[in-house]
Amino acid sequence: MSLWTHRDFVRLWIGQSASQLASFAAGVTLPLVAVTSLGAGAAQLGVLRAVQQLPILLFSLVVGVLVDRWRFRTVLVAADLGRALVFASVPLGVGLGLPFLYVVGFVAGVFTVCFDIAYQSALPRLVERDQLAQGNSMLETTRSAAQISGPALGGGLVSLLTAPIAVLASAVLFACSSLSVAQLRSRTTIGIPRTGVLRQIGEGLRIVVRDKSLRAIAAATCVYQFGFTALTTVYLLFLSRTLSLPGAVVGLVLASFGPGVLIGSLLSAWLPRRFGYGPVVVFAALISDLVMLVTSSLHGSGPATIAALIVINVLYGALSQSVDVAVTAVRQLVTPLAVQGRVVATINFLGMGLTPFGALLGGALAATAGSGRHCSSRRSGSSFPRCASRGSAVVWRGELTGEVRVTGPEHLAVVGAGLGAGILTSTVGVASLLSFPVLIALGIPPVVANASNTLGLLPGALSGAIGYRRELREVPRHQTVAVVVICAVGAIGGAALLLALPSRVFASAAPWLILFTCLIVGVQPWISRWLRARSDHPHGTPRSMSPATTLFTALTGVYGGYFGAGAGVMMMAVLGLGLDLELRIVNGLKTLALLAANLVASIIFVFIADLNLTASGLLAAGSIVGGYVGAHIGRRLPATLLRVLIVLAGVVAAVLMLR
Incomplete structure (x- = not known):
């Protein structure tokens, strides 16, 4: 049975087509409002x-719960009407300036998350299982067509009208989409139990982790998002600098992805019927990667190179889209209807969560290639120029002041520092005391070294928190949330202090902060013995955080955002005194709290601070392994000798900085 005779699907298809066209058109018109009407620059566009x-x-995880609780039709209509109203307000409110436009972008983004998760969850509830491939193919075909025509529509309307008036076209299209979706007759809900939102989010996470197919899809999505973000970061530099292509030609080459994606969408229903889902996913993904590898053999900027790039991009877009549609159909087939929304939200959340690290890796690889080395797994025909000026808006924020060529044995030194720092994050809690002096020794300025160090150690903190997941399950949820939020808020203040104060202030304070950390490490055995003695007595009902505990947790977060070395020891003391928990549980909670502090500080540093991305990428590679290993040896590590060596190294580093 053809889906063209399925009335509800046709209504969904019309609504989705109008909504996607409106979204891609707004992707051009809204930034042009900022540029033409409000005089926004590159930094403001990046914020938008x-x-x-x-x-x-x-909001992805919460929206996934709402989609499973409510009628998907209700979510779709509300999301479209919300975006229609938001964009309709632009001509009236543009006089309020860029802050108003930021609010418009954020609110529209919230409604877009609602629509995307709801419409991806709607198809299995509308059509039969054997129609999923055809349905996904039709929906993705129109999305691909909108991806090509939407920017052209938006740009054309801006040329004919003013940018604020052109935004109204998206508002009208969103309203049309809501009218079409509102006519859906499938109005039944799945009726999931009305338990807590956090519990239902956890159920979605558990389903993804426990189901073999969903686990593989989630892992593949994470790897793809991570790798594709890194690829696009390096690819743009490769086209413009290595091949020396003019800007217009670079735009043409990048635009050729669109027709490829459209072709892949058209073929995505036929390929699984002919070959099966498994072969399509595996071989199309493999061939697409091999096709992209051909790019590295190109050189020059002649017509043959340009034609080859266009062919490569069309093939890559077609094959990648075939994989995406097949994976979507498999996910819908194996996911129970009651959790479709939460599974979609979980996979989207995990995939998007890794994109900043992909951008970080791409920047590090580009910087490494700038010294004549290989880029990723392929050779570049010639090396990238060294990135010493303001880089791309995705990766670099501000001038890479103090970017130092990290080569040869220095690579191993930074990776080794990341490995050791990851172990220390989950054990002694003084990771920065090892990695920060290494970056200083390479000649990186103190403020740049501190920001790069915080960003590079973030994956290690994440893997350490994962290693302590059993202990964290024993912490009352309200205590976990309170500690994480308070520490994160404090870290925002610390990061702001680091960036607001003159760099010479931190350069002068850094050696004294290192000596202070050495003192903390030296007295840690006495603190640990005291906390262990307190934890020997039977534990009653865990008490809430007192005002004093809250204050010192926030101050520790401030210290962590500003410098960080020794923050783990300080947090252990604060939580051990303020909460009636066993020491092993306090250690896990400390690791999670510092993860939150590093996360918010890293976000601030990525957008504002000067960074050395090569150093951050190398630290991240080592800290991922070190953090997980440290969590498993944290309760068994004989730390006396390690502590002595850390203190000695810290004192030497501080003395050298004071010279």
């Missing part, structure tokens, strides 16, 4: 794009 993407990380 960031606030539009931020809701994916903030």
Whole structure:
């Protein structure tokens, strides 16, 4: 049975087509409002794009619960009407300036998250299982067509009208989409139990982790998002600098992805019927990667090179889209209807959460290639120029002051520092005391070294928190949330202090902060014995955080955002005194709290601070392994000798900085 005779699907298809066209048109018109009407520059456009993407990380998991609780038709209509009203307000409110436009972008981003999760969850509830491939193919075909025509529509309307008036076209299209979706007759809900939102989010996470197919899809999505972000970061530099292509030609080459994606969408229903889902996913993904590898053998900027790039991009877009549609159909087939929304939200959240690290890796690889080395897994025909000026808006924020060529044995030294720092994050809690002096020794300025160090150690903190997941399950949820939020808020203040104060202030304070950390490490055995003695008595009902505990947790977060070395020891003391928990549980809670502090500080540093991305990438590579290993040896490590060596190294580093 053809889906063209399925009335509800046709209504969904019309609504989704109008909504996607409106979204891609707004992707051009809204930034042009900022540029032409408000005089925005590159930095302001970066903020506008960031606030539009931020809701994916903030609200995806919650929206997944709402989609499973409510009628998907209700969510779709509300999301479209919300975006229609938001964009209709632009001509009236543009006089309020860029802050108003940021609010518009953020609110529209929230509604977009709602629509995307709801419409991806709607198809299995509308059509039969054997129609999923055809349905996904039709929906993705129109999305691909909108991806090509939407920017052209937006740009054309801006040329004919003014940018604020052109935004109204998106508002009209969103309203049309809501009218079409509102006519859906499938109005039944799945009726999931009305338990707590956090519990239902956890259920979605558990389903993804426990189901073999969903686990593989989630892992593949994470790897793809991570790798594709890194690829696009390096690819743009490769086209413009290595091949010396003019800007217009670079735009043409990048635009050729669109027709490829459209072709892949058209073929995505036929390929699984002919070959099966498994072969399509595996071989199309493999061939697409091999096709992209051919790019590295190109050189020059002649017509043959340009034609080859266009062919490569069309093939890559077609094959990648075939994989995406097949994976979507498999996910819908194996996911129970009651959790479709939460599974979609979980996979989207995990995939998007890794994109900043992919951008970080791409920047590090580009910087490494700038010294004549290989880029990623392929050779570049010639090396990238060294990135010593303001880089791309995705990766670099501000001038890479103090970017130092990290080569040869220095690579191993930084990776080794990351490995050791990751272990220390989950054990002694003084990771920065090992990695920060290494970056200083390479000649990186103190403020740049501190920001790069915080960003590079973030993956190690994440893997350490994962290693302590059993202990964290024993912490009352309200205590976990309170500690994480308070520490994160404090870290925002610390990061702001680091960036607001003159760099010479931190350069002068850094050696004394290191000596202070050495003192903390030296007295840690006495603190640990005291906390262990307190934990020997039977534990009653865990008490809430007192005002004093709250204050010192926030201050520790401030210290962690400003410098960080020794923050783990300080947090252990604060939580051990303030909460009636066993020491092993306090250690896990400390690791999670510092992860939150490093995360918010890293976000601030990525957008504002000067960074050395090569150093951050190398630290991240080592800290991922070190953090997980440290969590498993944290309760068994004989730390006396390690502590003595750390103190000696810290004192030497401080003395050298004072010279």
